[in-house]
Amino acid sequence: MYMQKFQLKGERFGGASRGRGRFEILLNVMRPDYERPAPPPPMEPLYLPREDGRVQGEPLYVTVVTFPADVKGNTKIKAFRLGWCHLLPGNFTPSIAEIPSEVYHALRDFGYKSFRPGQEKAIMRILSGLSTLVVLSTGLGKSLCYQLPAYLYALRSKCITLVVSPLVSLMDDQLSGLPPKLKAACIHSNMSQKQREAVKAGQVHVLLLSPEALVGGGHAGSGCLPPTDQLPPVAFACIDEAHCVSEWSHNFRPCYLRLCKVLRERLGVRCLLGLTATATLSTALDIAHHLDIRDQEGIAVRSAAVPHNLHLSVSMDTDKDQALVSLLKGERFGALDSIIVYCTRREETNRVAALLRTCLQGIRKPLKWMSEAYHAGLSASERRRVQNNFMCGELRVVVATVAFGMGLDKPDVRAVVHYNMPKSFESYVQEIGRAGRDGEPAHCHLFLDPEGGDLHELRRHIYADTVDHYTIKRLVQRVFPPCKCRQIQQREGGGRSVGDTGQSVRVEPAQRVCHTHERAIPMEETVEALDVTEEGLETLLCYLELHPQRWVELLHPTLSMCRIMCYGGPQQVRKLAKVCPPVAVVLARRRLAGHKVEACDFLEFDVVELADTMGWQLPLVKRGLRQLRWVTEPGGGVHVEFSALSFYLRSYGDLTSEELDGVCAFLHGRVQAQERTQLRQLQACFRAFRSVAYQSCGSCMDELDEVRSLKLKGLLADYFEKRKELDAAWCGRKGAFLACHGDEKFSGRAVARIFHGIGSPCYPAQTYGRDRRYWRKYLRFDFNDLIRIATQEIIRTR
Numbered sequence: 001m002y003m004q005k006f007q008l009k010g011e012r013f014g015g016a017s018r019g020r021g022r023f024e025i026l027l028n029v030m031r032p033d034y035e036r037p038a039p040p041p042p043m044e045p046l047y048l049p050r051e052d053g054r055v056q057g058e059p060l061y062v063t064v065v066t067f068p069a070d071v072k073g074n075t076k077i078k079a080f081r082l083g084w085c086h087l088l089p090g091n092f093t094p095s096i097a098e099i100p101s102e103v104y105h106a107l108r109d110f111g112y113k114s115f116r117p118g119q120e121k122a123i124m125r126i127l128s129g130l131s132t133l134v135v136l137s138t139g140l141g142k143s144l145c146y147q148l149p150a151y152l153y154a155l156r157s158k159c160i161t162l163v164v165s166p167l168v169s170l171m172d173d174q175l176s177g178l179p180p181k182l183k184a185a186c187i188h189s190n191m192s193q194k195q196r197e198a199v200k201a202g203q204v205h206v207l208l209l210s211p212e213a214l215v216g217g218g219h220a221g222s223g224c225l226p227p228t229d230q231l232p233p234v235a236f237a238c239i240d241e242a243h244c245v246s247e248w249s250h251n252f253r254p255c256y257l258r259l260c261k262v263l264r265e266r267l268g269v270r271c272l273l274g275l276t277a278t279a280t281l282s283t284a285l286d287i288a289h290h291l292d293i294r295d296q297e298g299i300a301v302r303s304a305a306v307p308h309n310l311h312l313s314v315s316m317d318t319d320k321d322q323a324l325v326s327l328l329k330g331e332r333f334g335a336l337d338s339i340i341v342y343c344t345r346r347e348e349t350n351r352v353a354a355l356l357r358t359c360l361q362g363i364r365k366p367l368k369w370m371s372e373a374y375h376a377g378l379s380a381s382e383r384r385r386v387q388n389n390f391m392c393g394e395l396r397v398v399v400a401t402v403a404f405g406m407g408l409d410k411p412d413v414r415a416v417v418h419y420n421m422p423k424s425f426e427s428y429v430q431e432i433g434r435a436g437r438d439g440e441p442a443h444c445h446l447f448l449d450p451e452g453g454d455l456h457e458l459r460r461h462i463y464a465d466t467v468d469h470y471t472i473k474r475l476v477q478r479v480f481p482p483c484k485c486r487q488i489q490q491r492e493g494g495g496r497s498v499g500d501t502g503q504s505v506r507v508e509p510a511q512r513v514c515h516t517h518e519r520a521i522p523m524e525e526t527v528e529a530l531d532v533t534e535e536g537l538e539t540l541l542c543y544l545e546l547h548p549q550r551w552v553e554l555l556h557p558t559l560s561m562c563r564i565m566c567y568g569g570p571q572q573v574r575k576l577a578k579v580c581p582p583v584a585v586v587l588a589r590r591r592l593a594g595h596k597v598e599a600c601d602f603l604e605f606d607v608v609e610l611a612d613t614m615g616w617q618l619p620l621v622k623r624g625l626r627q628l629r630w631v632t633e634p635g636g637g638v639h640v641e642f643s644a645l646s647f648y649l650r651s652y653g654d655l656t657s658e659e660l661d662g663v664c665a666f667l668h669g670r671v672q673a674q675e676r677t678q679l680r681q682l683q684a685c686f687r688a689f690r691s692v693a694y695q696s697c698g699s700c701m702d703e704l705d706e707v708r709s710l711k712l713k714g715l716l717a718d719y720f721e722k723r724k725e726l727d728a729a730w731c732g733r734k735g736a737f738l739a740c741h742g743d744e745k746f747s748g749r750a751v752a753r754i755f756h757g758i759g760s761p762c763y764p765a766q767t768y769g770r771d772r773r774y775w776r777k778y779l780r781f782d783f784n785d786l787i788r789i790a791t792q793e794i795i796r797t798r
């Protein structure tokens with residue numbers, strides 16, 4: 001059968017000709033256009049949005065609240081604005097017109113009496129099929145925004161809700177914390193067959209999974225989502241920690257960048273819900289862009305302010321160890337249990353935990369454990385032990401890296417101490433947000449290195465993530481190796497260009513001949529050769545995929561090297577070539593390259609490249625090769641093995657050198673912008689903390705100066721608000737500016753220069769300086785912020 005198929009293909013691609021030329025054509029076919037299988041149709045929303053695009057219940061910005069009957073039995077009805085419900089006295093049960101009663105019943109099924117601010121709007125949007133972003137401080141109830149709609153959708157029809165969360169290690173804990181009414185499972189490699197069947201049969205409402213399990217990634221392993229045709233329809237997808245989607249956020253993860261695309265294109269999901277506790281407005285807008293939220297209403301709530309019950313202080317002690325011990329013995333912290341001390345480095349957590357164990361012994365009636373270290377380097381059982389002791393209140397202090405606390409639902413953490421400076425305001429707000437979730441007073445202290453030592457350490461991390469131009473060039477060479485499509489086309493006498501197909505083409509069709517090729521880039525080998533982390537490589541590849549020209553299309557990572565060992569000797573290899581065309585092609589190519597194949601009993605080759613050259617689908621080739629394992633002969637069997645986990649992608653092979661230069665410049669520009677932004681944020685963070693710092697913690701260890709605490713909160717709010725101002729200003733002008741100059745191909749930097757009144761050869765002051773609406777009009781804003789926002793907007797409107 002293979003032989004027949006292969007011959008047919010050969011004939012189609014000129015296989016009728018004889019001799020060496022025939023081989024060449026057989027061995028290098030032009031790949032036909034790839035047609036991606038259509039995703040399943042999106043699920044119908046539970047409620048249709050109204051004709052004006054609003055969701056049910058939305059006019060409830062004026063919300064009807066029924067007061068309890070008065071002494072005469074009359075019921076009073078009064079209008080309130082949405083969001084005021086939480087200010088009502090506890091004995092009033094708000095009932096909101098227009099929100100269907102089944103939503104309230106479900107809320108009660110979950111054990112809640114009323115919604116918290118923002119929840120109902122987000123929930124009603126999801127039930128109306130509208131993508132939504134919820135930005136809400138930790139502990140304010142974001143989870144209900146996916147739990148309730150997931151439950152209601154599942155009550156209507158058999159379906160599933162996907163919840164993507166980066167907290168793989170905590171997924172089991174997350175499961176046990178879900179309301180009992182909600183049936184949930186999580187995808188991981190230890191999943192039992194029974195659990196898999198339950199998911200496929202639609203017996204679970206919610207499926208938790210890591211981003212890697214959805215889009216594939218180096219360590220997704222066997223914990224992957226079942227194929228789309230084996231899943232019940234997906235009601236909607238929730239992306240927890242949604243700030244990881246935005247490359248401008250403090251916690252960007254490349255896998256997240258591809259999430260929305262995969263959810264839409266592979267699973268047909270239209271409705272996405274993003275949840276995050278920390279995002280500046282510009283990050284929120286960026287996330288909203290990824291979630292394809294077009295209306296402002298889509299950002300349902302935005303309140304990332306520091307809660308009132310947290311009391312903040314900073315000091316610049318020269319002997320931090322001594323200062324930490326004094327602080328924890330002082331009046332402010334001495335009586336507090338459940339304290340988290342954050343350190344940047346793992347070794348430091350062990351050292352500081354031991355220090356506290358020794359120095360705090362016998363100070364007051366001890367809990368069972370005084371202090372323990374926690375970091376990602378500990379064994380899973382050790383981490384679980386420490387976390388359990390802390391959760392049940394038997395451990396007073398946990399000294400941890402930031403690995404501790406994500407997804408932690410302990411309401412009575414009474415203090416968070418930063419032994420080192422956090423890497424950004426967002427991280428700081430997120431980390432201190434783990435204290436005082438029960439609304440009771442909690443204390444937070446930060447030790448700032450007076451010599452700026454932490455600053456150097458954090459800078460090191462930023463530089464470690466960046467890549468130079470030369471490395472980018474080497475990666476680009478691996479992603480776009482030249483193909484033979486043009487020669488084949490010429491030899492075949494013209495042929496058609498990609499543009500002739502009449503299908504949608506993203507790259508300039510005029511000169512393009514190649515329909516893209518499938519390539520594999522082995523992870524381990526490339527990481528070593530280019531000295532870039534796997535995450536770094538993935539980020540660069542994601543940038544290429546998300547570029548408006550869509551330079552590459554990323555597929556699920558695959559094992560790309562195939563080794564075949566024939567224990568029956570060279571004769572057996574030749575026999576295999578007769579029944580398995582891929583083996584025949586490998587042998588033929590070796591022969592053409594001048595190798596002696598007569599004595600060969602071992603083959604090793606890149607199976608992705610082989611499938612591509614043959615114009616066959618990779619799974620078909622792999623299946624054929626795997627079947628060789630069943631060949632049994634008197635001389636011995638055949639050993640077939642696949643290895644080398646690789647990025648697997650489609651890319652063009654006929655890019656001109658100018659285009660390749662353009663790709664390198666684009667990638668390098670992105671990397672540099674990222675580095676500059678992070679360095680600037682770090683510096684701003686340091687300055688802000690220093691401006692409110694005491695010389696030593698002696699000034700705040702017994703009593704807190706509330707003025708300084710409020711000043712720091714003000715600075716944090718400023719950080720978020722300043723961006724807001726810039727965004728608002730830019731939002732007002734961007735359309736007009738870009739529309740005025742529709743013919744120009746601006747870069748973000750060019751726009752920023754004009755807005756700062758800086759002339760350049762392409763955009764001279766004589767011309768652009770005449771337009772007083774823009775020239776020098778944004779001087780008060782940071783130049784790099786302008787570049788960033790302008791670039792985002794240009795990419796978006798292209």
Ligand SMILES: Nc1ncnc2c1ncn2[C@@H]1O[C@H](COP(=O)(O)OP(=O)(O)OP(=O)(O)O)[C@@H](O)[C@H]1O
Pocket residue numbers: 112113114115116119136137138139140141142143144277407408409
């Ligand atoms: N409408 C509600 N009424 C009363 N309690 C609620 C309501 N919604 C949520 N809660 C409770 O608030 C607590 C925090 O909720 P949740 O874990 O969803 O917060 P979160 O915003 O997701 O926090 P984090 O950012 O840490 O994940 C939970 O104990 C939950 O039961």
